[in-house]
Amino acid sequence: MSVSRDDFSIAFRSALLQRGASQKFSILSLIVIALIIFFLDVYGFTVVKSARSFINDVVYRVTYLVSAPTRMFPNLNSGITSHFNLKKENEELKQVIENYKRLELNLEFLTNENQSLKKVLNAENISNVANLVLSKVLVDRNSPFLKSILINKGSRAGIKKGMPVTQNEYLVGRIVETNYLSSRVLLLGDLNSRIPVTLGTDGAQAILAGSGSHHTRLEYLPEGYEIEEGVSVFASGKDGVFFPGTPIGQTNDEGGVKLFVDPNQLSFVTVVLINPTKDKL
């Protein structure tokens, strides 16, 4: 009995404290450091906040660069297919076509980017461009727990926590974290997202809540209110964050709201530079 207890304690201690040639730190020391960092971050020490902001900017940039090959893969794939077809048709022009193709890919990318930017600029019906910041989506890593995107503009561009984010005038979400060069946007489908909305022409008030997926649902509707399919949903602006009347989506047959903007297809978004009167997060 005592031998087995000894065995247990030896294995336990060894697992926690063991160090070797490749294990420069014991697990116990790293757990203690992780706990210290965790509590410093949770209780919002200024030093940790500034450090975190700096680390965020660096890591987001690195993530964007590291993910570049996976973003380019579909283009490369179609390029290779096209290459083999052309080779069959005309061997002599292979080299020339290859060169053109490289240029074409570059041109296509630039054209698409240009069109997206134009679309955003036209659709926003800009009366005061100074109040809008156009941003590119850096990372849209789809976590099972948090629905958010990272954009390439931060406090340097005047972005603050709580500001609304739109695409083609449609509401996408709001800023929940700002760094100097980047920000995080909480999407409407996130479980933590709650937005006061107005329904259709009768002006019924409700709260649009995220469900943790890309679906949303309506809460706190007037008593006895029956949701009909196809009713437009707008931001009511009662929270002092979103402009009243910003279109969000339409009700569907399941009683939820189908968003006008597909959160999986975001490449450029616009941040509206207003000072939110309430800090929701």
Next chain:
Amino acid sequence: MAKGNFLHKLYAAGPLLLLYYWSISENEANLEKVFEIFSFNLQLIIIYFWIIKRPSLMGAGHIFFVGLINDVIMSFPLGISSLSYLVVCFVGNYVRNKSVNTTIASDWFTFFIALILSNLLFFSLLSNFSDIAISYSKIGYNTFFTLFLFPVFWLLFNIYQMTFIGGQDA
């Protein structure tokens, strides 16, 4: 000779590189777009397998650092993923110390314990010390699929180990 040595070092660094790449890139094991409830935590599988089989390839310092990167990318409080990964690392170390030989079944069972402890710590800290709301059903699905897919990755990593790294288990 030098070239062979370099290649061997590169193959040996493979698991760690995969762990870093998976944490820092946009790729993730969350296929909600394909199948709504499907998501799993590949980092935990990588850490546990290599800690059990070849601890020399998976330094605790690297695991700690990967956790910090994951927290930044996922917007979790700093240090929480590191703690969760280190718990898996600890259970792996303990199991390795106590076992003479391991099989896929024994590894699967002990991974279940590591996964439960790690997720318990992670989500308790998150729900008590952070404002982030998390769906419990998603946690359940994530844990289930991580556990369910462990044998698949066990086999893949084992093939990689035998083919490219060689040598005996720890």
